[in-house]
Amino acid sequence: MPKITFIGAGSCVFTKTLVGDILQFPELADSEIALMDIDPDRLEAAEILAHKVAEALNVKPKIIATTDRRAALDVANYVICTIQVGGYEPCTVIDFEIPKKYGLKQTIADTLGIGGIMRGLRTIPVLISICRDMEELCPDAWLLNYSNPMAINTGAILQQTKIKAVGLCHGIQGAHGWLARCLGVPREELAFIAAGTNHCAWFIKLEHKGEDMYPRLRQLVEEGAEFVKQDPVRFEMLRRFGYYGGESSEHMAEYVPYFIRKGREDLIERFSIPIDEYIRRCIRQNEAWDEQYRKFKDRNEPIGEIRRSSEYGSYIIHSCETGEPCVVYGNVLNRNHITNLPNGACVEIPCLVDRNGVQGVVVGDMPVQCAAITMTNVNVHLMTQKASVTRKREDVYRAAMLDPLTATNLTMDEIVAMCDELIEAHGDYLPKFE
Incomplete structure (x- = not known):
């Protein structure tokens, strides 16, 4: 069974979506899912969500959660990166x-423009550090990068490391x-x-x-x-x-x-x-987080239907x-x-x-x-x-x-x-x- 590691698993909704997508494939239903985040509270919520997804799909993957990045990466076959540096x-x-x-006005500022440039400059060093760990601990793994700015970050990974990666x-x-x-x-x-x-x-x-x-x-x-x-x-x-x-x-x-x-x-x-659209989105998400977090952590709260995403x-x-x-x-x-x-x-x-x-x-x-x-x-x-x-x-x-x-x-x-x-x-x- 493959080991699939999530770096930045505290992006709970996205982690839930991707775990659900993976476990709907019968060939991947017994995978090892390693969840890693630097925020223990978000990590705990992601772990509970992953177990809820598995239960809803009636499958039995091995799910572990850790704040130790190297432990999460050790002998991984696939690494899914969803980090955001600086929040x-x-x-x-x-x-x-x-x-x-x-x-200078912006709308989203996560891909290009001065916002995309600064986001890239603070994210690339962290991504390269992750890749250095991968070169040591799982050199044959594929890195699936979801972290923006996508082209800036993925290009830097492929230019500066030996890791196989796709954005x-x-x-x-x-x-x-x-x-x-x-x-x-x-x-x-x-x-x-x-x-x-x-x-x-x-x-x-x-x-x-x-x-x-x-x-x-x-x-x-x-x-x-x-x-x-x-x-x-x-x-x-x-x-x-x-x-x-x-x-x-x-x-x-x-x-x-x-x-x-x-x-x-x-x-x-x-x-x-x-x-300023992205600012408004962030404010809405932050305002909704406390209630989301309560529901995520409540093991009795139903997770709803698991549908495959795009x-x-x-x-x-x-x-x-x-x-x-x-x-x-x-x-x-x-x-x-x-x-x-x-x-x-x-x-x-x-x-x-x-x-x-x-x-x-x-x-x-x-x-x-x-x-x-x-x-x-x-x-x-x-x-x-x-x-x-x-x-x-x-x-x-x-x-x-x-x-x-x-x-x-x-x-x-x-x-x-x-x-x-x-x-x-x-x-x-x-x-x-x-």
Whole structure:
């Protein structure tokens, strides 16, 4: 039976979801599930939830919980990473409030922009430390990374360690289902190929029973279909660039320079840009946590129906263990998979999974305009990854100067001052930058 280790298991709802996905496969039902977190209370809740899931599915995995990371990693076959370094307070608040002083507004700030850069710089050292333990304790294990910023973090792991890793997100699955609803066709009948980088991947093929669905989608958008109001930024990008992409409108708005601009409140209103959206989500989640925690820890509280999610993690483990192939969308290093993006960048592409592990599929050239937009994101990823190695402030400045949203709204002097203030405010959550 495989040993499947969760690092950051205190992300209780997500851990419950992934454990449920894994244990629904009969071939994985007797797996060893090792839960690890630095927060003992959250870890206890996650352990109780995992047992509830097993009982609801009538399976008997071995479940252990520990705050000892090395013990959790020892002889693991798969490691699922869901950590967040610095939490909502202080780090997420810092990522929003200091840029706001300089007139830089953000929506989510977990993938790109100055928020994504700082989140990456404080997370990469922890991920590399985990990988160093893996190189010693479970060198053949697969690392399934769910920690954002996805492309920055996963790229750093693959560039700086020997560990086999793939970054996983549910953005592609969500967008695929949404497009099927917009087009009025069954999801399982809507064929697609997406490629790019995490949260900035483009649907370069969209077909229903062999028919290209882009003409129909563009027609609906031009006619002002009701669904456009629910996703205004991504459909505006479709109108202007010819293809649909991105994780959501609130995400896409801060990856390009067109929607959040200093002194242009009209754009924010026109495209319904939810400034500070991630802050509001965190506040809601924190307010609900005490009641959730009580229910999680109550062994008599029913867990409800266990349904399979759209997350790819369990499918990867199942295919690696059984050899039964599947296709997922994963974040891997570009090795001529996308031929008009640089090799060594972290790209999100279709991947074949079987006993050989996760193998990226060659996509070829993306449409030039899609590759060009994606490259503006890749520039930031590569520069942030470099800064995580050099530990030089000038590389942090350059990453921010290359960011489309930051460069659109701030001068270079303002960017340097903002980065310095952010580095100081993060304190020991960041390594020392010279």
